[in-house]
Amino acid sequence: MNLLLLEDADFISADRARLEGRRLKHLHEVHRAEEGDSLRVGQVGGQMGQGRLLRLEADCAELEVSFDQPPPGKLPITLLLALPRPKMLRRVLQTVAAMGVPRLVLLNSYRVEKSFWQTPFLEAASIREQLILGLEQARDTVLPEVTIEKRFKPFVEDRLPQLAQDTLGLVGHPGNYPACPRAVERPITLAIGPEGGWIPYEVEKLREAGLEPVQLGERILRVETAVTALLARLF
Amino acid sequence: MNLLLLEDADFISADRARLEGRRLKHLHEVHRAEEGDSLRVGQVGGQMGQGRLLRLEADCAELEVSFDQPPPGKLPITLLLALPRPKMLRRVLQTVAAMGVPRLVLLNSYRVEKSFWQTPFLEAASIREQLILGLEQARDTVLPEVTIEKRFKPFVEDRLPQLAQDTLGLVGHPGNYPACPRAVERPITLAIGPEGGWIPYEVEKLREAGLEPVQLGERILRVETAVTALLARLF
Structure with missing residues (x-):
């Protein structure tokens, strides 16, 4: 997971997202992430940017996110x-x-x-x-x-x-x-x-x-x- | 398996080989081969050619084989x-x-x-x-x-x-x-x-x-x- 992809349902406000399930597990087990860490994030169908882990617990994570980059072009x-x-x-x-x-x-x-x-x-x-x-x-x-x-x-x-x-x-x-x-x-x-x-x-x-x-x-x-x-x- | 690769130990004479195990299972289950069928064969480290299934049983197959083709070139x-x-x-x-x-x-x-x-x-x-x-x-x-x-x-x-x-x-x-x-x-x-x-x-x-x-x-x-x-x- 080189990009944390966020779905509409993950957003709790325009710049906050909450994670559970597979992606949270990946943050814990593969990224071994910690509170305060920065991550590359993207919005499904939208832009890419940065996320900061505000809270990371066993069953839930909360990120502050901002988006400022277009995704890469597709092949024709x-x-x-x-x-x-x-x-x-x-x-x-x-x-x-x-x-x-x-x-x-x-x-x-x-x-x-x-x-x-x-x-x-x-x-x-x-x-x-x-x-x-x-x-x-x-x-x-x-x-x-x-x-x-x-x-x-x-x-x-x-x-x-x-x-x-x-x-x-x-x-x-x-x-x-x-x-x-x-x-x-x-x-x-x-x-x-x-x-x-x-x-x-x-x-x-x-x-x-x-x-x-x-x-x-x-x-x-x-x-x-x-x-x-x-x-x-x-x- | 687009080529049946034969090991030295498979040969019972210069033009006969006997198969068991994985490759035999593949012949039965994927190729659904029958006695008389022709197959592409190769010798590990050697040439490629044709094999004819002389005998095909649940636990053993016997092929008549001949080799006349070099393997494809490798990348440099x-x-x-x-x-x-x-x-x-x-x-x-x-x-x-x-x-x-x-x-x-x-x-x-x-x-x-x-x-x-x-x-x-x-x-x-x-x-x-x-x-x-x-x-x-x-x-x-x-x-x-x-x-x-x-x-x-x-x-x-x-x-x-x-x-x-x-x-x-x-x-x-x-x-x-x-x-x-x-x-x-x-x-x-x-x-x-x-x-x-x-x-x-x-x-x-x-x-x-x-x-x-x-x-x-x-x-x-x-x-x-x-x-x-x-x-x-x-x-």
């Missing part, structure tokens, strides 16, 4: 991700938030196991929890927008062409394709497949929607690693 | 990593192996908690286990060389200058430094700090050994994410 990207397995999903959500992706679409694919759609980690509160962890890690306040598309074909045929319009559309896909470009200076729409990759029909449909396959070499990366590697190379 | 890098916390260490070892890092030095730093050095995950067998998982993921056969340096100063003063000689020496470090270079065409020595970063004394010592600080932007990344992002950008 929309990321489409074939729904990863539940455990990976949680980590990917943190990574996506930490890396500064503003829009994430979780998409079905032939190789996404049906059971993955049943996971409680897809509930809005659970998604938000992971995104917050990513923002706290990277020092950002703005939650990415996550949408869920359980049907590949209608999304890719009807909505993706418009989403990808005026962007560089790319599909990360191992194979005999051009190397992923570097340091792109325009908005990007990037699709990353499931373990095992997109099937040829899906690559073709993504192509029709304006996304061209690019590759990162012959090594097969886990989804989380592929997301990070592609973003680091593209921007 | 020596990676120095401040020892991460145990849980992160395991994932980082997988990532390092998957990304093609040939040499990893796990190093002490002021901000490495002393307890991290006590973890059983630092035992040779445990390190090897995680590296194998990374190789299986990425389809590589060659284990990275991992060395452990529990004392920062003697390593950085006495051995690092020679290690870093004739390479581009870099320290990944947030701050007012030049941006990390892209697509470097020469060997690299890269040092990545602990959570919380190197302390100024350490940055100075790394500099004296020939490593210059570079940054990836204002976002603070987890160690595993920073490793992937820096490698993807450098090569």
Whole structure:
């Protein structure tokens, strides 16, 4: 937690916040904070600044806070991700938030196991929890927008062409394709497949929607690693 | 497991191997393999090729194997990593192996908690286990060389200058430094700090050994994410 993110409900006045639960525990156990300490704070969806610990007890902390800094900019990207397995999903959500992706679409694919759609980690509160962890890690306040598309074909045929319009559309896909470009200076729409990759029909449909396959070499990366590697190379 | 990695002890003749344990379980439960199936196989430290499942039972599998392909090339890098916390260490070892890092030095730093050095995950067998998982993921056969340096100063003063000689020496470090270079065409020595970063004394010592600080932007990344992002950008 490199940034203490405050929710509206934490504020007891414009410059005072009260903490309980996970963040308080973290202050005690990881930061080993003491009264009087200064901490970086942020308002979810708002600015960043400084907090001073006025009171720190076992079950509650009170901070004086002030905000004077904008959060870091986001990457100009929309990321489409074939729904990863539940455990990976949680980590990917943190990574996506930490890396500064503003829009994430979780998409079905032939190789996404049906059971993955049943996971409680897809509930809005659970998604938000992971995104917050990513923002706290990277020092950002703005939650990415996550949408869920359980049907590949209608999304890719009807909505993706418009989403990808005026962007560089790319599909990360191992194979005999051009190397992923570097340091792109325009908005990007990037699709990353499931373990095992997109099937040829899906690559073709993504192509029709304006996304061209690019590759990162012959090594097969886990989804989380592929997301990070592609973003680091593209921007 | 995108590659079934075979150890010397698995071979019952030059072109036959027998499997038990984790890999057999994976064939049953994840691959849902059947007799007659073909699989990509590799020999630890050797070539890659094809295997055919001659026999697949609950407690044992037998494969006919042939090898005709070299493993993918490694990155020309020596990676120095401040020892991460145990849980992160395991994932980082997988990532390092998957990304093609040939040499990893796990190093002490002021901000490495002393307890991290006590973890059983630092035992040779445990390190090897995680590296194998990374190789299986990425389809590589060659284990990275991992060395452990529990004392920062003697390593950085006495051995690092020679290690870093004739390479581009870099320290990944947030701050007012030049941006990390892209697509470097020469060997690299890269040092990545602990959570919380190197302390100024350490940055100075790394500099004296020939490593210059570079940054990836204002976002603070987890160690595993920073490793992937820096490698993807450098090569």
